[in-house]
Amino acid sequence: MTLQQRIFAISFSIALFIIIIDLVRRKKLREDLSWLWLLTGAVIILLAAWYDMLLFLTRLIGAVLPTSTLFLFGVLFLMIISLYYSTKISSLHDQVKNIAQQVAILQTELQRRDRSS
Amino acid sequence: MHAEGIMNLHKKEEFDTVIILPAFNEEKNLPPLIENIRNKIPCADIVVVDDGSADRTARAAEKAGAMAIRLPFNLGYGAALQTGFKYSLMKRYRYVVQMDADGQHDPDSINLLLEEIKKEDADVVIGSRFLSPDSNYKAPFPRRVGITLFRRIVSFIIHQKITDPTSGFQALNRDAVRFYASPYYPVDYPDADTIIMLHRAGLRIKEVPVLMHPSPGRKSMHSGLKPVYYIFKMFLSMFVTLLRKDKFEKRIIKKEDIPYDAPTKDIRH
Numbered sequence: 001m002t003l004q005q006r007i008f009a010i011s012f013s014i015a016l017f018i019i020i021i022d023l024v025r026r027k028k029l030r031e032d033l034s035w036l037w038l039l040t041g042a043v044i045i046l047l048a049a050w051y052d053m054l055l056f057l058t059r060l061i062g063a064v065l066p067t068s069t070l071f072l073f074g075v076l077f078l079m080i081i082s083l084y085y086s087t088k089i090s091s092l093h094d095q096v097k098n099i100a101q102q103v104a105i106l107q108t109e110l111q112r113r114d115r116s117s
Numbered sequence: 118m119h120a121e122g123i124m125n126l127h128k129k130e131e132f133d134t135v136i137i138l139p140a141f142n143e144e145k146n147l148p149p150l151i152e153n154i155r156n157k158i159p160c161a162d163i164v165v166v167d168d169g170s171a172d173r174t175a176r177a178a179e180k181a182g183a184m185a186i187r188l189p190f191n192l193g194y195g196a197a198l199q200t201g202f203k204y205s206l207m208k209r210y211r212y213v214v215q216m217d218a219d220g221q222h223d224p225d226s227i228n229l230l231l232e233e234i235k236k237e238d239a240d241v242v243i244g245s246r247f248l249s250p251d252s253n254y255k256a257p258f259p260r261r262v263g264i265t266l267f268r269r270i271v272s273f274i275i276h277q278k279i280t281d282p283t284s285g286f287q288a289l290n291r292d293a294v295r296f297y298a299s300p301y302y303p304v305d306y307p308d309a310d311t312i313i314m315l316h317r318a319g320l321r322i323k324e325v326p327v328l329m330h331p332s333p334g335r336k337s338m339h340s341g342l343k344p345v346y347y348i349f350k351m352f353l354s355m356f357v358t359l360l361r362k363d364k365f366e367k368r369i370i371k372k373e374d375i376p377y378d379a380p381t382k383d384i385r386h
């Protein structure tokens with residue numbers, strides 16, 4: 001892994017880290033969603049800074065180049081994050097459905113009472 | 118007729134039966150259908166769930182003397198239907214009939230379903246288009262294949278012969294309605310998988326022959342890639358339903374899980 005690659009990986013993940021924390025600070029990102037991103041950033045920093053760890057992991061998963069290990073973990077994290085978002089969307093979808101149903105029922109009930117009084 | 122309709126809205130407590138019609142852009146079809154139902158079954162409330170229609174479905178339903186629940190946006194057939202179930206739980210109806218608003222289900226058959234559910238030996242009475250000897254129902258070929266396939270699977274899994282697992286023409290008692298109002302109800306395409314869920318939840322199912330007409334324009338549900346998704350969804354849904362048996366039965370017994378709960382039997386009498 002060249003020095004350039006390392007510098008790029010480290011600075012990129014540090015920037016990611018700062019952006020995430022700032023987003024949380026400005027209440028644009030909820031804390032419960034930020035942890036996955038922070039973890040992603042932390043792992044990239046760790047792997048880029050600690051070269052032996054990266055080499056060990058590369059051998060462990062049978063990859064040829066250390067950079068592909070980095071990419072692999074990047075892709076894996078993205079997959080996990082999107083799967084996590086899918087579950088979130090499912091539950092949000094359910095909640096929206098329930099709220100819409102409740103609102104519709106309550107509105108009907110309200111109108112009915114208005115009319116009969 | 119009109120004044121009577123308004124009266125019924127106010128003296129809701131008189132009836133213990135409700136007919137739920139989920140409707141999406143049925144402004145034209147609804148008034149005659151509601152009129153027809155009203156004539157055939159005078160002792161029932163009619164609730165139309167307007168699934169965020171672009172036309173004046175809700176208004177048309179109210180004018181025809183039905184109750185209209187208007188969803189703020191389009192939620193889909195199953196969720197609209199479930200809205201009706203939640204409403205009937207809140208209103209403590211004893212019996213609920215679900216039918217389609219597009220004229221596919223014949224109002225003449227509602228009484229058959231109601232008679233059967235009132236015998237109290239089944240929680241769900243499914244109207245089957247294939248049971249009656251003079252059935253003239255002709256579905257398109259792919260749909261018939263699908264129905265036959267799911268009929269086999271469902272009958273095999275629940276050890277009971279079900280001839281029309283995809284029928285959306287059903288009568289339910291409170292136990293079944295409570296289940297349908299629960300989070301387990303598959304709101305995108307409630308269909309063959311629902312029957313397996315009902316069976317797993319310990320509810321008793323029965324079939325009665327009903328009359329169905331080929332629906333004039335059913336483009337929304339079975340066109341394009343929808344059948345492929347439909348079959349996939351059905352298999353997945355049935356599979357996971359079989360996987361979660363235990364949790365499921367406990368959930369349905371635990372009544373506080375479901376909102377609008379009230380004692381099931383003998384609410385009114």
